Amino acid sequence: MNVHETEKLYAAFEREGIGAADSAENADIVVLNTCCVREGAETRVIGNLGRIKKLKQSNPNLIVAVCGCMTQQEKAAEMLRKRCPFINIITGTYSLGALPQMVKAVRSGEKFILDLSVNEEIPMGINEACRSDNVNRFVNIMYGCDNFCTYCIVPYVKGRERSRRLADVKSEVEGLVRNGAKEITLLGQNVNSYRDGNNDFYALLSELSAIDGDFWIKFMTSHPKDLSGDVIKLIGREKKLANYVHLPVQSGSDEILKKMNRKYSVADYLRKIDMIREYIPHAGLTSDIIVGFPTETEEDFAATLDLVRRVRYNNLFMFIYSKRNGTPAAIMEGQVPEAIKKERITRLINAQSEISNELASVCVGETFRVLCDGRGKNATGKTSDDRVIVFDDGGADLYNRFVDVEVTSAKNSKLYGRIKV
Numbered sequence: 001m002n003v004h005e006t007e008k009l010y011a012a013f014e015r016e017g018i019g020a021a022d023s024a025e026n027a028d029i030v031v032l033n034t035c036c037v038r039e040g041a042e043t044r045v046i047g048n049l050g051r052i053k054k055l056k057q058s059n060p061n062l063i064v065a066v067c068g069c070m071t072q073q074e075k076a077a078e079m080l081r082k083r084c085p086f087i088n089i090i091t092g093t094y095s096l097g098a099l100p101q102m103v104k105a106v107r108s109g110e111k112f113i114l115d116l117s118v119n120e121e122i123p124m125g126i127n128e129a130c131r132s133d134n135v136n137r138f139v140n141i142m143y144g145c146d147n148f149c150t151y152c153i154v155p156y157v158k159g160r161e162r163s164r165r166l167a168d169v170k171s172e173v174e175g176l177v178r179n180g181a182k183e184i185t186l187l188g189q190n191v192n193s194y195r196d197g198n199n200d201f202y203a204l205l206s207e208l209s210a211i212d213g214d215f216w217i218k219f220m221t222s223h224p225k226d227l228s229g230d231v232i233k234l235i236g237r238e239k240k241l242a243n244y245v246h247l248p249v250q251s252g253s254d255e256i257l258k259k260m261n262r263k264y265s266v267a268d269y270l271r272k273i274d275m276i277r278e279y280i281p282h283a284g285l286t287s288d289i290i291v292g293f294p295t296e297t298e299e300d301f302a303a304t305l306d307l308v309r310r311v312r313y314n315n316l317f318m319f320i321y322s323k324r325n326g327t328p329a330a331i332m333e334g335q336v337p338e339a340i341k342k343e344r345i346t347r348l349i350n351a352q353s354e355i356s357n358e359l360a361s362v363c364v365g366e367t368f369r370v371l372c373d374g375r376g377k378n379a380t381g382k383t384s385d386d387r388v389i390v391f392d393d394g395g396a397d398l399y400n401r402f403v404d405v406e407v408t409s410a411k412n413s414k415l416y417g418r419i420k421v
């Protein structure tokens, strides 16, 4: 999401004739587009500001802007201003597009601009973005979230759920496909609750799948309570929808899921998984898991391990629970000691590695259609179910092209293959 916001920021600057510099050292303006979803990202911002302070000392005309959702948190702007008085602009997630104008104002003599205004309107028309030449192209379909999972800061900093008009999303995707895009990833905090009038996520996917061209569509993130059977069946029968579902479960314990306010039980979740397996051949499944949520007992964690072994995900994104100030979980009793969290995540990583290795080894001998996103002897390509295969492109430039690759070996869950002729 943040990568795509940055692409939009590039576009806003380019419209004002301001291009990208090759490094912060060679820039006249430095923009830090922050994210506060994880503690680590926040810490990195502070570290980067330390580096930028030195640049500002040697070039007092350097304009420093900090934007994105970190600034939207209570007292964050105050803290940034106090710790880094050299910052010229602090702005939240809603005013990103106005950043070039703020830069102009600073150039004309304004010392400091703070804009944390909240504007939940969806911009009409095509959402222009300066996309990098990455194979994967992001398209926002909605913003914000209404779910209020108790560990998550997003609803407080990104506002209520609001969807873009279907016609706008469709024309953006058509434009990208016309320009050669082969992989489109639809973005939203909770894509399954997309709604534009009577059009829901199923309607949106149906419309986008009808666009002419050889491309596939992926999306993230799905909330298990909102992923409908109709959408699962549509993915199964519609070739343009990739066979990939990222379905964050977060925990395998009903007790913990309730405390997380996830609004589904383990049984509900597993029913969706069974349906995915039934209707989507060769579905690639991935998930997010938080280890050490407040009050998590050894039994709760064992239930998570059981679920992981039952589902057999291709890949898992595993996180140690970290407090986000302002969320209900941050002040819950029963915070789990760090040492226990670390020990549990190690066990989870080991369990998942074993599964990933087994799933990778059964791919040997199979041929996959991959979208090539690298070049050279170690070119890479992604399959429809989101596996990565490494192969030698033999000097042919296959970047952003579909090719058939036969898997010849698997090492530590990584797949290696050769182009099938």
Ligand code: SF4
Pocket (backbone or CB within 6 Å): 145, 146, 147, 148, 149, 152, 153, 154, 155, 189, 190, 223
């Ligand atoms: S659904 Fe996702 S974005 Fe929304 S509150 Fe829960 S974890 Fe955060």
